[in-house]
Amino acid sequence: MPYVTPEQIERAKQMDLLTYLQYYEPQELVHFSGNVYRTRSHDSLKISNGKWCWWSRGIGGRSALDYLVKVRGLSLPEAVVQIGGQTAALLPVPSKEPASAGPRKLLLPEKNENNDRVIVYLAGRGIKRDIIDYCIQTKRLYESRCYHNAVFVGFDSQGVPRYASLRGTSRRRFMGEANGSDKRLSFSIPARDNSSKLHLFESAVDLMSYCTLELLSGREWRQDFCLSLAGIYKPKQDISESTLPAALTQFLKDFPQISEIALHLDNDAAGRLAAKTIQTILPSHYIVFDEPPERGKDYNEYLRSTLKIRRIQERE
Template sequence: MPYVTPEQIERAKQMDLLTYLQYYEPHELVHFSGNVYTTRTHDSLKISNGKWCWWSRSIGGRSALDYLIKVRGMTLPEAVLQIDGQAAIMLPVPPNAQEPINQGNLLLPEKNKNNDRMIAYLSGRGIHSDLIDYCIRTGRLYESREYHNAVFIGFDRQGVPRYGTLRGTCGRRFARDVCGSDKHYSFSIPSRSERQRLHLFESAIDLLSYGTLELLSGRNWRQDCCLSLAGIYRPKKNIEESTPPAALVQYLKDFPSIDSIVLHLDNDAPGRLAAKAIKIILSPTCTVSDEPPKRGKDCNDYLKIALKIRQPPERE
């Protein structure tokens, strides 16, 4: 096994994948569109804004070192020596590599020419067309060109996309965050006015399911703010030592007028534990009520029960 020094490892970490391929494997680099590149060997691997993501395997990274280990299957010493040996004879930087890279951008998948499969999938889960149309119109939702996933987007207060999550629409269970996502800015829908109440959900589909139930009940589905936690919140073993979910912390910082929170987390053990923890942590600062779905595991289950929708289980 070859030996590499900590200094060599640190140097190797500094090289991004686009630069590595431009210099040392230009035959492997393929321009895809705009500032997005792919590789000749793996056309589902996309490189953009200083990051790369291999969509078919749901793995990604920033550096060439990550790529050589995760994609090429090299050991750490082999990958370091591959980069370090090449860097020793580094050529002058080509003009297109001198442009600064915005490390803060998401590596969002390309949009499909239409949203038909995504709409059919969400409609099949009971989501009302008014909510789907609103999310598409406001840029919160679209269908990806590759694999036709539903892409849910989260924004910061300036309206900049900072988070993305994918949901499979073809009958196979698939859920992944987009490379470069910041969980502080998860999928959310604001109220029509400055409301002081926030509804909290584990997923974007649960959020839209709750909104659909409100609409079908004749209520204003945008009366209050709604936020997805981008997955299951896992508190520490000692709950009092836990911090609230990152998305919730950021939302309360951005909207300090909120003084009450309604939890609609899942009816399973992780969901009940998460609800208990959030109540304990936040009760001193605001009113927290726990309102899990009355039937089923989550809000979407409850919606499908209410609408008498029978869906085949998603394949793994």
């Protein structure tokens, strides 16, 4: 029996049954009516609104993990491995689409009726409500119905959602991506006008933290474009063999007027290596600035330390 860590179990719990079947076992999924689905193997097992119920047996749950254990009879470790895709024999892998096929279908988590927990979570990290509200109003940010994760959405040039990163809002650390996400089209905030400068970050939270710092400094926080790389960029050991992050490559293609790029990557070894690599392999006609946070590991830590200093100064 495979060994799985508590972190792997927690991550597996994040996947709902509908998403699991749509992505991994579409042949097992049958549309019943409206937003209700059933499984091909069990007519009375219905899936709706983020939950599933096997009516003939009187059992149900929310997650794909519940389903694999209660219905398929897998042990917990086996179910976690199947969802995590760590054992190819257990996980049906979709056949590769030909190069000419269209974009993968993005399976966005179902929206919650409100965004209260996401707002509290981000505000607790120091991000100003103006930035949070802008992202919600432009559909870049919402709260998922299941697990109440923060969902950060990226769009293509036609305004179609193509990417979504997930971040847990509870005390348990969780980060992931929605199935079908295209890393080339990650979370971003556009410039108010046609700017020629791009600011680059590792995560959506760092990006929003930088915008907050700009707002606190009295500057126009949407003066330039801001883009998240959707995670840590890992160059090859030989920098000369590395390629630019997919999100950056796509952005420069979509916005050819960009001539200046500010790198706001983390203050750790991985972030410094990523910044060095990007500076090295970017074409020479770009003006590149390396601007890591002045304090802390990342821009959110920098923001929170700045707010703490301000509060101390206000009390004096």
